Amino acid sequence: MNQSYDAVALWRAAGEARDPAAAVAALSPDITLTSPITEQFTFQGRSQVRTLLDVALAAIDEITYTDQVAEGRTVALFYEAQVGATRLYEAQRLRLGADNLISDITLYVRxxxxxxxxxxxxxxxxxxxxxxxxxxxxxxxxxxxxxxxxxxxxxxxxxxxxxx
Known part of the structure; x- marks a missing residue:
């Protein structure tokens, strides 16, 4: 059976549209998101991740996904964006759960x-x-x-x- 990446497509479209509600629809209820700023905390569950997305998508402009690489249940996404006048590049490691929704996200920013x-x-x-x-x-x-x-x-x- 082929792996479905529908949740990844939804996540990408929601990020580019800066739509936190649509992004959350791509997530498993027990989602874990690891911050790019510190490993001292993670965001657990849809509610915490939604709060982060509300704040982050208001601060980051012009998100454009440029690359996607997938192997099995692991997907690497890359995007370019703006934070004010500063160019931002982000890599995202997404892991899909048995329900084919995103169950784990680790973010890397440069x-x-x-x-x-x-x-x-x-x-x-x-x-x-x-x-x-x-x-x-x-x-x-x-x-x-x-x-x-x-x-x-x-x-x-x-x-x-x-x-x-």
Missing amino acids: PLPALTLLMTRLGPELARRNGQPGLARLIPLASGAMHSMAVTGEQRIMPRAAPR
């Missing part, structure tokens, strides 16, 4: 300044939605400093080490 900018935009709103207003005020300070260092490294330091 370059580092895009990831740190995303953190400054998503972190405060996620903290507010989790009832942590104090943390919502702290995150921009911590992530802003990391973002500044990442941009400085990307624009001023690393170009000096580039192959010649």
Whole structure:
């Protein structure tokens, strides 16, 4: 029997349309999503992932999926997007459950300044939605400093080490 990738097609279309409700329809009820920012937490279940998608899809513009590679129940997706004026590239490892819905997602974002900018935009709103207003005020300070260092490294330091 051939593996169905209908849920993956739905996930892709929902991401490009920035439609969190449609994206959640592609997910198993027991979905696990591992953050690209930290392995210290994951999002469990449709409700937590929906909250993340609400915030993330409001912050990320012009999502365009460029590649899909599949083997059995594992699919790798790649997209390009914008976070403000910063270009973002994301790889997603999706695993399909027995119901052919997406049961596990692991996200990878590059370059580092895009990831740190995303953190400054998503972190405060996620903290507010989790009832942590104090943390919502702290995150921009911590992530802003990391973002500044990442941009400085990307624009001023690393170009000096580039192959010649």
